[in-house]
Amino acid sequence: MKIIVNAKPHDIAGNTLEAALQELGYTSPAVATALNGAFVTRANRGDAQLAEGDRLEVLAPMQGG
Amino acid sequence: MQIYGTDITSRLLLGTAQYPSPAILAEAVRASRTEIITVSLRRETADGSGTGFWEHLRQTGCRILPNTAGCHSVQEAVTTARMARELFDTPWIKLEVIGHCDTLQPDVFGLVEAARILSADGFQVFPYTTDDLVVGEKLLEAGCEVLMPWGAPIGSGQGLRTPDALQTMRAHFPEVPLIVDAGIGRPSDAAQAMELGMDAVLLNTAVAKAGDPAGMARAMAMAIAAGRAGYKADPMERRDMAVPSTPVLGMAEFA
Numbered sequence: 319m320k321i322i323v324n325a326k327p328h329d330i331a332g333n334t335l336e337a338a339l340q341e342l343g344y345t346s347p348a349v350a351t352a353l354n355g356a357f358v359t360r361a362n363r364g365d366a367q368l369a370e371g372d373r374l375e376v377l378a379p380m381q382g383g
Numbered sequence: 384m385q386i387y388g389t390d391i392t393s394r395l396l397l398g399t400a401q402y403p404s405p406a407i408l409a410e411a412v413r414a415s416r417t418e419i420i421t422v423s424l425r426r427e428t429a430d431g432s433g434t435g436f437w438e439h440l441r442q443t444g445c446r447i448l449p450n451t452a453g454c455h456s457v458q459e460a461v462t463t464a465r466m467a468r469e470l471f472d473t474p475w476i477k478l479e480v481i482g483h484c485d486t487l488q489p490d491v492f493g494l495v496e497a498a499r500i501l502s503a504d505g506f507q508v509f510p511y512t513t514d515d516l517v518v519g520e521k522l523l524e525a526g527c528e529v530l531m532p533w534g535a536p537i538g539s540g541q542g543l544r545t546p547d548a549l550q551t552m553r554a555h556f557p558e559v560p561l562i563v564d565a566g567i568g569r570p571s572d573a574a575q576a577m578e579l580g581m582d583a584v585l586l587n588t589a590v591a592k593a594g595d596p597a598g599m600a601r602a603m604a605m606a607i608a609a610g611r612a613g614y615k616a617d618p619m620e621r622r623d624m625a626v627p628s629t630p631v632l633g634m635a636e637f638a
Binding site: 324325344346348349355356357359360375376378379380381382383 | 398400401423431432433437450452467470471538
């Protein structure tokens with residue numbers, strides 16, 4: 319199915335957030351995720367079901383002031 | 384100084400953005416002797432650059448104060464704060480809800496609302512706010528135990544635009560830790576903030592964009608220490624007219 323990851327379209331096979339992260343190569347523990355604007359905890363990624371057109375944000379620590 | 388029950392010795396909080404290199408950032412952090420550094424969350428790239436940066440941060444040994452920089456709505460700020468809490472394993476959040484693209488001034492209405500939501504959710508909120516007293520009161524009511532009024536627009540390096548307002552804040556909130564956040568350009572600006580009785584200064588661009596960031600970090604730390612010492616020593620009142628400092632009594636008469 320097609321989902322939007324960090325504003326870019328991706329075609330993925332898995333149907334959970336956890337599976338999508340594995341597939342897309344986001345294996346670092348230093349990422350946090352939000353699905354359609356709502357935070358999804360690390361513990362809930364396996365249960366978070368994806369649907370066509372979902373917007374996934376994968377964030378990491380960056381320089382900031 | 385105590386913030387949310389944590390003892391803080393250094394009165395300089397340092398941002399981590401815009402340094403020429405990670406090595407220079409690390410050098411500036413060391414030179415500043417800061418205990419608290421601010422960081423943000425951004426989209427992770429395929430090469431995992433955020434993970435590398437996280438390692439650099441850990442090596443500094445500083446406490447992490449994550450921010451919600453760039454968030455323009457309550458919902459964005461709240462979601463970002465929740466992601467930051469998981470990522471950095473801290474209840475601290477520097478809450479920014481930006482109201483205007485050009486001035487980057489806080490949307491104080493959204494700020495109070497987000498502060499209320501996050502405080503109720505167990506966060507310890509450091510709100511980036513204006514020097515407005517009523518907004519300050521609302522933030523305290525919302526659960527904040529520290530206020531971070533701006534000195535001047537973010538990244539402008541203008542110094543304190545409204546020192547009188549900061550002084551009024553000090554008088555109005557005698558027990559609340561006040562941290563000037565944004566607008567500091569030079570060590571004298573930081574010293575002035577501390578002389579007014581601010582508890583600490585948070586700055587980034589002034590150090591990161593200096594020709595010698597580590598040298599400027601050191602200078603800022605000294606200026607902050609000097610300003611604080613000056614405040615504690617209770618400066619004299621200003622006078623409109625000259626008053627001789629040498630005694631007049633006992634002067635010789637030659638005429």
